[in-house]
Amino acid sequence: MFAFYDFETTGTSPAFDQPNQFAAILTDDDFKPIERVNLRCRLSPHILPAPWAMAVTGVTPEQLEDPSLPSWFDFSHQISALIKRWAPATWTGYNTIAFDEEFLRQSFYQNLHPNIYQTQFDHNDRLDLMKVIYAVWDRAPDTLEWPLDDKGRVSFKLDRLAPANGFTAHNAHDALGDVEATIHMATLIRDRAPAVWARCLRNRDKHEVADTLQSGHPVHLIERFGAAPPRSFVGVYAGTNPQNKNAMGFLDLDGCNAAEIVDADDATLMASVSDSPKLIRSVSINKTQNVFPITNPDPAHVSAAKLIAARPDFLERVGKALADRFADREEPEEVEKQIYGGFYSAADKHILQQFEHVGWHHRAELIANLEDHRLRQLGQRLIYWNAPAFVSEHYIEAAHTAIRDRWLSNDPDAPWMTIAGVEKQLDEIDAASALDERHLTALRDFYRKKMRNLPFNTA
Numbered sequence: 001m002f003a004f005y006d007f008e009t010t011g012t013s014p015a016f017d018q019p020n021q022f023a024a025i026l027t028d029d030d031f032k033p034i035e036r037v038n039l040r041c042r043l044s045p046h047i048l049p050a051p052w053a054m055a056v057t058g059v060t061p062e063q064l065e066d067p068s069l070p071s072w073f074d075f076s077h078q079i080s081a082l083i084k085r086w087a088p089a090t091w092t093g094y095n096t097i098a099f100d101e102e103f104l105r106q107s108f109y110q111n112l113h114p115n116i117y118q119t120q121f122d123h124n125d126r127l128d129l130m131k132v133i134y135a136v137w138d139r140a141p142d143t144l145e146w147p148l149d150d151k152g153r154v155s156f157k158l159d160r161l162a163p164a165n166g167f168t169a170h171n172a173h174d175a176l177g178d179v180e181a182t183i184h185m186a187t188l189i190r191d192r193a194p195a196v197w198a199r200c201l202r203n204r205d206k207h208e209v210a211d212t213l214q215s216g217h218p219v220h221l222i223e224r225f226g227a228a229p230p231r232s233f234v235g236v237y238a239g240t241n242p243q244n245k246n247a248m249g250f251l252d253l254d255g256c257n258a259a260e261i262v263d264a265d266d267a268t269l270m271a272s273v274s275d276s277p278k279l280i281r282s283v284s285i286n287k288t289q290n291v292f293p294i295t296n297p298d299p300a301h302v303s304a305a306k307l308i309a310a311r312p313d314f315l316e317r318v319g320k321a322l323a324d325r326f327a328d329r330e331e332p333e334e335v336e337k338q339i340y341g342g343f344y345s346a347a348d349k350h351i352l353q354q355f356e357h358v359g360w361h362h363r364a365e366l367i368a369n370l371e372d373h374r375l376r377q378l379g380q381r382l383i384y385w386n387a388p389a390f391v392s393e394h395y396i397e398a399a400h401t402a403i404r405d406r407w408l409s410n411d412p413d414a415p416w417m418t419i420a421g422v423e424k425q426l427d428e429i430d431a432a433s434a435l436d437e438r439h440l441t442a443l444r445d446f447y448r449k450k451m452r453n454l455p456f457n458t459a
Contacts (some may be wrong), residue, residue, distance in 0.1 A: 001034070002027045002127075003089040004186075006178040007100045008057050010064075014102035015336035016416035018047055018072055020059060022079055026086050037082060037175050041075030042066055043243050043386055046403045048450070049427040050419040051443055055434050057174070073386060076111040077356060079104070080118060088123035090204060094158045094182045097128040097287050109339045110378055114354035116354035117341070120286070125204040128288050128384040129182050132155065132189060132200045134230035135290045138222045140193040144185075154229055156340035161185060191229035199292055200412050205287040206246060213237040213248055213283065213292055215311040221250055221283065222290035235293070236305040239318035246286045249318045251308060255279050258304035262314045269321045282322055333378045334415075348372050355379075360387035422447050 005024035011017035020043065025036040043049065043064040054060075063069075070078065083091075101119065108116040119126055133156060136143050147164040149155040162181035165188055169180065190197045202208045204265055212219055214237045224230040238249035251261070256279045261272065272279040283289050294301075306312065332338055344352070351366050352375070352452050358366070360383060367379035384391045384399050391399075411419045426444060437445065 001033065001087070001089045002186075003083075003086050003091045004037040004179045004183050005091060005093050005096070005100065006175040006182070007010060007103050008059070009053065010043065010047055011053050011104055012050070012099075013415050014099070014106045015334070015339070016047070016339065017050070017103075018044055019075070019103050020049075021057075021175045022075070023179050024082065025176075025179050025183065026089065027183065031183055031190075035086075036176070037244045039075060039078055040066075040069050041072050042069040044072050046381075046399075046406075047409060048419070048422060048447075049431055050417050051422055051447075052298055054443060055429050055439075060439075061442060070108065071386060073111045073382060076107040076113065080108065080113060083118045083124070084122065088125075090125050090127050091119040092127040092129060092182065092186070094178065094185075095128065095130045097126065097131070106285050106336065107415070110336065112352055112375060112379055112382060114344065114349045114419070126288055127200065127204055129186055130158075131190075131288055131290055133161065133185070134224050135196050135222050135292070135392050136189055136193055137230050138175075138220075138290075139230050140196050141332065143189060151414060153227060156224075158171075158185070159287075160180065175447060188444075200288070200290070200392055203288050203291060209283075209285040209289055209291050210248065212291050213250065213285070216305060218253060218294050218297045218305050220290075220292040220294055221281070222292065223281075232298075232368075233281075234290070234298075234301055235281075236301075237315075238308060239315035239322065241282065242319050243323045246284055247282045247322060248285055249273070249322055250281045250283045251318075252279050252281070253301050253304050258307050262307060264312045266317070271318055271323065273318070273321045273325055280318060280321075282325075325408075335374050338374050341374065342372075344375070345371055348375060361390055362425070363387075364390040402416040419447075419451065 003024055004024050007019040008021040009019050011018050019041070021040050023036070023038045023040070024280065026034045028034060040063070049064060054064075087430055103390070104119065105116045108118065118124070131297070133144075137146070137156075143186060144161070145164045146154045147160040149157070149160070155161065158178060158181055162184055164218045165185065167181050167184040169177075216237070218234050218236055220232040221235055222230055222232045233252050234252075234254055235252050238251035240249070241247035252260075255277065256272075261268075263271070269280075273282065278335070282427070297305075330340055348370050351370055355363055355366055358439065363379070364383050367376055367383065370376045370379060380395060381399070384395060388396065407419050410420060412419075413422075416422070426440070426447070429443075432442060
């Protein structure tokens with residue numbers, strides 16, 4: 001079965017924005033619908049939604065603050081229950097690996113679920129149709145019509161691709177509309193490019209990807225960088241990161257001299273994995289990579305692949321370089337960015353399993369017993385948002401200060417939406433005439449109200 005899904009969100013940062021709509025359609029293997037859901041939740045008190053996100057999706061302030069909607073906490077548990085009920089399924093969407101999946105994980109992380117990787121457990125797996133589209137462009141371009149963007153470049157955005165390929169009912173920037181458009185595109189590819197579709201399905205399995213890479217033969221890796229169209233690279237396995245077994249090196253055989261690089265010094269190897277363009281890319285085998293075997297490889301590529309495979313010392317050194325590349329990276333200060341800072345202990349997981357099923361008073365007691373500092377911090381915040389009577393006056397004051405400091409930040413690179421960022425986007429929306437006067441005025445009033453209302457009064 002396939003679980004096609006999509007989020008609409010308050011902005012583009014998985015760590016500092018939140019979903020406000022989740023839609024999903026469960027289908028059988030022939031893409032015939034079995035069940036569909038369309039869920040919404042209200043805005044969390046610490047988040048300033050991006051004005052552009054509201055303008056593009058058409059979400060109104062009244063919808064974001066509708067008291068009849070569930071909180072983000074309850075919303076996250078509705079989605080979790082759905083994933084468990086629909087298992088096993090292939091969780092599929094458009095640009096889901098980089099975007100929607102990260103919002104899903106943050107929803108589980110920030111709302112204290114014991115498992116943030118639910119789409120990869122209970123025999124579930126994942127498929128990103130955007131990556132499938134990239135493979136089609138490279139290997140079977142006649143399969144689809146390729147629309148152009150406003151600059152005359154080929155567009156790989158769903159809201160252009162789907163209409164160009166016969167999907168006339170696309171309600172873009174609505175989660176359910178995007179889900180239906182994704183199913184339409186998947187059906188076209190399955191029917192018109194069955195070989196590409198079949199290989200992309202095999203790439204759902206990280207063990208399949210690993211076996212293909214580690215075969216010792218040259219393979220194609222299809223990727224897209226920036227605004228350029230996707231392209232395939234011919235390369236070969238070049239070691240595994242010892243600190244992350246899901247990260248494997250891929251040596252670009254057309255970008256280097258294999259006889260020279262196997263004896264390169266450590267500085268050259270580090271440059272090979274760090275500089276741009278990279279001679280050695282880190283391939284995340286658990287992220288549905290476009291890895292394709294080559295039926296009739298070039299003899300020169302075969303010879304280079306054999307040379308690389310015969311040098312286990314080189315593979316080990318590359319693996320070390322991949323690990324060392326981020327060895328000096330410090331833990332982020334913000335708890336939201338610490339999501340991948342380590343797995344939870346068995347004791348903490350046991351507490352989190354209880355957390356969902358008790359009242360807020362008991363949840364406040366459970367938080368105190370958590371070992372992981374991230375979970376304690378996130379738990380305190382949840383108690384404050386949902387049951388402030390169970391937190392201290394000192395914590396309330398600290399929470400108010402933290403939110404105020406974020407909103408008033410003058411850092412132009414702040415990863416969350418600030419008051420200055422709101423004003424900038426509102427002016428952009430006005431200049432672009434993206435909203436009529438009535439809706440723009442309502443949006444400005446919404447933000448003024450948030451500034452005026454205590455406890456976040458900035459006067």
